[in-house]
Every structure is written in C-alpha cells, then in structure tokens.
Amino acid sequence: MSNKPPIYIMLAAQLLSVVGDSFGQRVSRVNFKHSPRHMMIGLCLMTAIQMFVIFSILQLSLPTSISGAIYINSTKVDCFYQLDVEGKIEDCTVQNCTEIPCKSQGPFSMFRSMKLHPFLFANGAFNIIYYNGEVLLYKEPLGLLFLVIAALSSTFLINPLNKIFGEPINQPIPPLIYIFGILGSLLSVIEFTPKPLITSKDQTESNDKDTLLDKNDSFIEQEYSEDKKVIEEKSRLINDSPADQDSPQQKKDAKYWLKTVGNVFLRSLRILIPMLLLMLANAIWMETSLFYNDQFRVNAFGYNSIDQVLLPFYLFPFMLIVDFIPPLKKLFLTEDDAKENMLQAVKGTWKETKYTGLITLFMYRFLINARAIIYFYLAIEYDLTLVYLELTLIRVVLNWLGAVILNLIVPKFIDATAEERRKTFYPINIVLKCLGTGGVVASLIILNK
DSSP, rough: OOOOOHHEEEEEHHHHHHHHHHHHIIIIIISTOOHHHHHHHHHHHHHHHHHHHHHHHHHHHHHHHHHTOOEEEEEEEEEEEHHHOOOOOOOOTTSSOEOOOOOSTTTHHHHHHHHHGGGGGHHHHHHHHHHHHHHHTTTTTTHHHHHHHHHHHHHHHHHHHHHTTTTTOOOOOOOHHHHHHHHHHHHHHHOOOOOOOHHHHHHHHHHHHHOOOOOOOOHHHHHHHHHHHHHHHHHHHHSOOOTTTTTTTHHHHHHHHHHHHHHHHHHEEEEOOOHHHHHHHHHHHHHHHHHHHHOOOHHHHHHHHIIIHHHHHHHHHHHHHHHHOOHHHHHSSTTGGGGOOHHHHHEEEHHHHHHHHHHHHHHHHOOOOOOHHHHHHHHHHOOOOHHHHHHHHHHHHHHHHHHHHHHHHGGGGTOOHHHHHHHHHHHHHHHHHHHHHHHHHHHHHHHOO
C-alpha cells in the first residue's frame, strides 16, 4: 500500500465537498426551512434513487474487468470460487483454490455479498450513528466546532482499528503535525458575533428610556433606603436568636447548586456522547472501506451500492422508532419537527422539493456521492491515518473559504441574512481564520515533505 496520498486528489475530493455542501445549505435553508428531519428524509431518498440508477447502469454496461475488479495493496487480484462464491476468508492461490472470472459488482450483487458476509449489515448501524450524531451536534451553539474536533480525533482511532480488523499498522504521525493541524482547525471554525447594528430610531428610543429611568432613580433610591432600614432591623432580630446550621435558605441553596451541577453534567453528556459516537463512526467508515475490500472483496461499485442504495432501509426504521418514543423524539427532533409524524414529514419533504428543490437536492447528493467514491479509492490505496487527517484539514480551510465566497458573491443562493454576512466578514473572524489556515497549511507541508 502506498504511503502518502496525492494532494491533488484530496483537493479535488474536498472541492467537490465544498460545492456540494453549498447546494446542501440551499436545500436545508431555502427548501426545507432549516428542518433537520426533512433534510435527512430528502437526502436519504435522493441518494438511494440516484446511486441505484447510476450504479445499475455502470454494472450493466461496463465490462467485468472494470466493474468486477478487486485491488488489494494497489494490485489487481484474481477471483476464486472459495473466496467470491463460497465467501471464505483464506489465502488463495492458483495452486490451492479454483480460479474463476470476476463477477460485476453493484446494486444487483449487493444482497449476494451481504448473504456471504452478514457483517456488512453493520454498515447500517454506522450510518445511523453518523447521520444522527451530526444532527445532535448541529443543534448545539458550537456544533461546528465539535464536528471538527470529532473528525480530527478520529485519526487517533485508525491504528487501534487496524489491529482489530487485521489491517497493516500505519506509521505514527508526529505530534507537531497534530498541534499545528488541530489549533489551526479550531481557529478556522471559531467565530465571534459582532454587536448588533443600532439604527438612529433605536438610539432615540434608547435615549428616551434612559431619560425616564433617570427621572425615576431618585424615587427608587428613596424607597430602597426605607426598605433597607426595615430589612436591617429584621436581620438584627434574626441574628440575635439561635442560628440553625441547616436553615431553609441553606437547604434551598444546596438544592440549587446540586441542580445546577446536574444540568451542566447532563448538557456535557449531550455533547460528549454524540461527539464520541461521531468520532467512532468517522473512523469505522474509513476502516471498514478497507476491510470490506481486502477481506470481503467488495470493491467500490459493491460497497457504495451497499452504503448508499440501502440508506433508507437503515435510517427510516430508526426515524420511525424515534417517532414512537417521546424521550427520543425530544432528543433527536427540533420543536417544529416533533409536531409532525413520519408520514407527514415525508409528505412535507416532497412538497418542499418537487419543484425547483429537486434539482438542487440532486446536485447536492451527486457531488457528495462523487466525493464518497474518491474517499473509498483513497482508503484502499493509501495510509488511512494520513488520508483522513489530510482530508479533514483541507476541508476545514476550503469550507470557510467557500462560506466567504458564497456570502460575498451569491448570498441569496443560501438565503444568508444580513447578520450572518456581518459575522462572516467580521474582521476578528477573518483574522482568526487566516491564522488558522496558516497552521493547517504548515501541518500539510510537513506531512507532504
């Protein structure tokens, strides 16, 4: 397996990602009115239909030398009856196994592969964790920051997963690269909100309110001084009496602090658990791409069919379960999404996309799925840790550059508000992103020496 992935391939993949995400923002903000549930239903159905059509055409039209080709360690390997028909996992050669022509892979072979290797069904669980982990983190004010931390932290799991899945151990990455990369990424996603603009009318109203408050100050102070005397007198009477160590007020304060600590702990769990799950899902997605290829002999055509075409069969049952369990509904759905059942959500999604939104949704998923195919190629050809780290670092930089371009040239495309544009071009945010980009570029230069 080659060590360092070509930077131009990763740039191409992440450019597809940035352009695809811009279409995704339009779908989410304009068509689905910021509804995560409608967004998930839309992307799920469009992905499945789109990939089924495309990969079916490819499976039926391409020669099996392409659609059935299996590459392990950058070398095209032969197909054997024991491995590809019986599903055995063993070392086969021409001397000890029966060589056969490789069969094409795609939507029409995915169930055969899953029958031979039932572990492929676990891919559905990974998708459920990934998509819902993203939804939970996006609900948090600093959700984007947590997503970046989860993505970068995933690289630490690659080598442990390599040991578990029996794949070659990758070379450790120098700590300096992580320091530059992580600090640079965090600076690139941190954003400060500028103070809201105050119009002349708002200023006049504010001045009027201040004048009224000034007029009342003397009266309030007089009332306060009189009340204070009464309170002090009562306090002296209370202090003269024997004090109880566990007064009602003390008990009330203790309950308040316990409640506060409990709330902070629960809120931390609401962030930490999805972040850890997303970190695991990211690493497992990259790891299983390689594992399925090397051990189960499922190539890019077969894997992407299983991963994308079957997406509704994984996510829809989970969404139905959420619908019938109130605590899960409260956890996973926004207040507006929780008001409708699954059938109403599907109807609403179709209503919002059946006209102009359909083309936008198609482009969004087409570009993101093209990126996924490149990811699969990179995962099976190059060092997994390097691939995932570099892809994440490049994406962080291109994402903020893409946001600036969208807000500068076509803000209406993503329905950006005036306040969002001010936040994007807020000088301190631009400076932080430039500093962060410097750190990311430094880590990429060190990686590609």
